[in-house]
């Protein structure tokens with residue numbers, strides 16, 4: 001019988017599937033549905049210091065091959081998510097969860113991380129450096145100098161397990177340069193990838209979402225090749241102590257298998273979870289197990305990172 005158990009940092013997870021930040025993670029009600037599903041863990045919506053309403057509606061639109069969104073970081077504020085996670089540490093002491101956070105300035109990021117560091121939170125923290133949807137705010141991880149400066153300061157005081165959520169990179173030189181920066185820090189993981197930023201979907205003669213004149217992050221089937229390339233490029237370049245979370249284009253167990261083959265240690269589902277609901281974790285786990293059984297793989301380590309070249 002195959003096992004889909006995995007580890008990130010020093011934490012073990014019963015299953016290698018979870019939600020992607022932004023989907024089924026806005027409040028307790030949504031997060032509880034993930035806890036009660038076959039997902040191995042959850043990540044919260046990226047929290048800012050204060051609650052945010054986000055961008056005007058409509059700001060999410062499903063397409064045949066995925067979705068476009070420009071949510072603009074609607075969230076209930078860091079205290080809401082931290083309080084909930086601290087409660088879960090008491091009610092589910094055997095499970096580990098991810099807290100996602102992001103700030104609209106370096107100062108806000110430091111304030112958030114200080115708060116997390118000083119709290120009793122003992123899970124994994126994900127710093128989102130890649131939201132494409134806040135008007136006037138670029139995706140920080142495209143500015144590697146600013147990213148390095150930020151992380152230098154963060155690791156002066158933040159001693160809990162920390163990872164970063166990255167945007168897709170599209171050039172081999174950029175993979176090299178980004179990996180060189182991330183290898184300087186004791187990161188527990190990098191998460192590849194956030195949505196492909198600033199796409200445009202048109203229906204008849206109109207854009208389909210209101211914010212930013214229709215520009216928004218693209219997710220779903222469209223983005224799997226880019227996600228796989230980013231997962232594998234970082235798997236090839238990062239210190240083995242930095243694990244990769246694979247996100248992007250997961251519709252089936254086969255997609256999860258490919259992410260793990262490229263080097264992912266855990267895989268996040270966004271668009272398909274949004275479209276199908278939390279039962280998706282049972283279906284996709286079953287499909288992954290069937291592939292592993294057919295190939296005689298008992299654990300994820302039997303094929304993780306073992307992509308074959310021609």
Ligand code: SIN
Pocket residue numbers: 022046069070071072073074128130131132133134194195217
């Ligand atoms: C959003 O809230 O706009 C999406 C967050 C993200 O893509 O990081």
